[in-house]
Amino acid sequence: MAAAVFFLSWVDMGFFSRLKNGLARTRINIVGLFSGGVIDEDFFDELEESLIAADVGYRPTGLILQSLRDTVKLKGLKTRDEVRLALRDEIERILAPTQKRMDLDAHKPLVIMMEGVNGAGKTTTIGKISKWLAQQNKTVLLAAADTFRAAAREQLAVWGERNRIDVISQSGGDPAAVVFDAVSAGKSRGTDVVIADTAGRLPTQSHLMEELGRIRRAQGKALEGAPHEVILVVDGTNGQNVLTQVKTFDAYSALTGLIVTKLDGTAKGGVLVALASERAENPLPIYFIGVGEQIDDLQPFNAHQFANALVGLDEDA
Ligand SMILES: Nc1nc2c(ncn2[C@@H]2O[C@H](COP(=O)(O)OP(=O)(O)OP(=O)(O)O)[C@@H](O)[C@H]2O)c(=O)[nH]1
Ligand SMILES: [Mg+2]
Numbered sequence: 094m095a096a097a098v099f100f101l102s103w104v105d106m107g108f109f110s111r112l113k114n115g116l117a118r119t120r121i122n123i124v125g126l127f128s129g130g131v132i133d134e135d136f137f138d139e140l141e142e143s144l145i146a147a148d149v150g151y152r153p154t155g156l157i158l159q160s161l162r163d164t165v166k167l168k169g170l171k172t173r174d175e176v177r178l179a180l181r182d183e184i185e186r187i188l189a190p191t192q193k194r195m196d197l198d199a200h201k202p203l204v205i206m207m208e209g210v211n212g213a214g215k216t217t218t219i220g221k222i223s224k225w226l227a228q229q230n231k232t233v234l235l236a237a238a239d240t241f242r243a244a245a246r247e248q249l250a251v252w253g254e255r256n257r258i259d260v261i262s263q264s265g266g267d268p269a270a271v272v273f274d275a276v277s278a279g280k281s282r283g284t285d286v287v288i289a290d291t292a293g294r295l296p297t298q299s300h301l302m303e304e305l306g307r308i309r310r311a312q313g314k315a316l317e318g319a320p321h322e323v324i325l326v327v328d329g330t331n332g333q334n335v336l337t338q339v340k341t342f343d344a345y346s347a348l349t350g351l352i353v354t355k356l357d358g359t360a361k362g363g364v365l366v367a368l369a370s371e372r373a374e375n376p377l378p379i380y381f382i383g384v385g386e387q388i389d390d391l392q393p394f395n396a397h398q399f400a401n402a403l404v405g406l407d408e409d410a
Contacts, residue, residue: 235258
């Protein structure tokens with residue numbers, strides 16, 4: 094028999110399977126804990142370790158355990174499956190406020206500015222989103238505002254070609270001038286969405302962090318109110334470091350949302366729970382998550398689906 098018959102490629106697996114597989118190392122396991130149907134202290138200790146190891150963070154872990162203890166007692170939960178579902182519910186409850194669709198019709202053009210630390214996945218994510226937007230029948234224009242490296246412009250140009258969309262760039266130009274041109278062009282062409290790619294920068298590089306303000310204002314000069322979305326792209330494998338990135342980028346440029354990449358193969362996927370918990374009072378939407386380098390490896394964030402993947406349940410559990 095041809096092996097190919099049984100071979101499921103990464104793409105054929107479907108997004109949920111890729112997410113669940115990708116989170117295998119993060120998985121909050123509920124194993125070997127039920128001796129004689131008793132949910133004992135050892136169970137809660139092991140669960141605590143598992144949550145901390147997944148980068149859920151100490152405070153959120155404490156909250157989850159407290160609620161879970163209450164639920165177990167109140168509902169008299171006894172089996173592993175019952176507890177797994179209750180844990181899923183707890184995690185989903187924390188994540189739910191961050192699940193929000195970007196309003197693509199709020200402005201025309203809708204101007205999106207992408208930022209993040211070096212290598213977080215900004216440019217790749219813009220490529221993936223461009224395809225997703227085309228599927229929503231939206232026209233897109235890209236601004237190559239990462240003017241530091243010629244390679245960055247070329248990388249965006251490749252994604253542009255792949256999606257058959259225009260990329261506005263200037264060799265060695267000023268990022269503020271590039272975004273000004275792109276937003277102006279989007280306005281005059283009647284483009285639905287303009288996305289600005291920016292150079293990677295670290296929260297400690299204050300001059301580069303301040304530059305974000307200049308790039309931002311240039312968009313506002315071309316179109317009042319732009320950028321409408323300021324999105325921080327974070328690498329899921331950075332774990333708890335992501336919390337610092339969110340705080341600093343938010344302080345410099347008032348974020349409106351997040352995209353979490355590289356959830357394929359990370360042991361720290363629980364950081365989404367930490368992010369949601371940290372901003373429980375003032376939720377920052379997680380618009381998309383990425384599970385790979387291919388163009389289809391990006392989907393809108395779904396709290397129920399993510400919580401299921403995290404505890405090892407099926408998509409429709
Ligand atoms: N495994 C995996 N790799 C990803 C994902 N998203 C991006 N990458 C990879 O991460 C690397 C960096 O991606 P880029 O898109 O160039 O990151 P960037 O933020 O634009 O980087 P700079 O512009 O240099 O700051 C590339 O090798 C991507 O293929 C993802 O979801 N999963
Ligand atoms: Mg880039």
